[in-house]
Amino acid sequence: xxxxxxxxxxxxxxxxxxxxxxxxxxxxxxxxxxxxxxxxxxxxxxxxxxxxxxxxxxxxxxxxxxxxxxxxxxxxxxxxxxxxxxxxxxxxxxxxxxxxxxxxxxxxxxxxxxxxxx
Numbered sequence: 449x450x451x452x453x454x455x456x457x458x459x460x461x462x463x464x465x466x467x468x469x470x471x472x473x474x475x476x477x478x479x480x481x482x483x484x485x486x487x488x489x490x491x492x493x494x495x496x497x498x499x500x501x502x503x504x505x506x507x508x509x510x511x512x513x514x515x516x517x518x519x520x521x522x523x524x525x526x527x528x529x530x531x532x533x534x535x536x537x538x539x540x541x542x543x544x545x546x547x548x549x550x551x552x553x554x555x556x557x558x559x560x561x562x563x564x565x566x
Contacts, residue, residue, distance in 0.1 A: 455479070455480055455499070455500060455528070455529065455532040456499065456528050457476070457499045457500060457526060457527070457528040457532045457533070457536055458527045459473065459483075459498070459499070459526055459527075460494060460495070460524070461487070461494070461496070461497075461523070461524050462493065462495075462522065463520065464495075464518060464521075465490065465519060465520075466488055466492065466495060467519065468495075468519055468520065468522050469487035469497070469522075470488075471516030471518055472516075472518075472522070472524060472540070472564065473487060473497045475543045476540070478539070479539050480499035480532075481499060483498060484498045484500075500528070500532075518566035519566065520566060521563060521564065521565050521566065522564050523561060523562070523563055525559060525562075526559070526562065527557065527558070527559040527560075529556065530557075533558040533560055536560075537560060540562065544566075546562050547562065548561070548562055548563075549562060549563050
């Protein structure tokens with residue numbers, strides 16, 4: 449994929465803390481750029497982040513071995529174009545132990561639910 453490609457992605461995380469949500473978001477930033485808003489409400493039980501207000505950075509989905517750590521297992525739902533969802537899945541799988549819990553596909557958009565282990 450070339451620089452300047454627009455990849456929109458919505459991420460919803462349950463079962464973890466704001467720090468766990470930020471760890472997942474930081475893992476995706478090399479592929480999708482910074483989110484519109486970084487999860488930060490420590491009292492929230494559901495954390496969301498949206499990527500895609502700008503262009504995706506040029507790069508693979510590889511994350512260094514220094515990936516942020518999770519404190520517990522979390523459920524992450526990724527939603528976006530088939531390419532965005534595929535790249536998010538690959539990036540998260542390179543950094544964490546990921547189990548696919550379900551998927552829904554449409555003509556223009558896909559959704560995957562992933563269980564991510566620390």
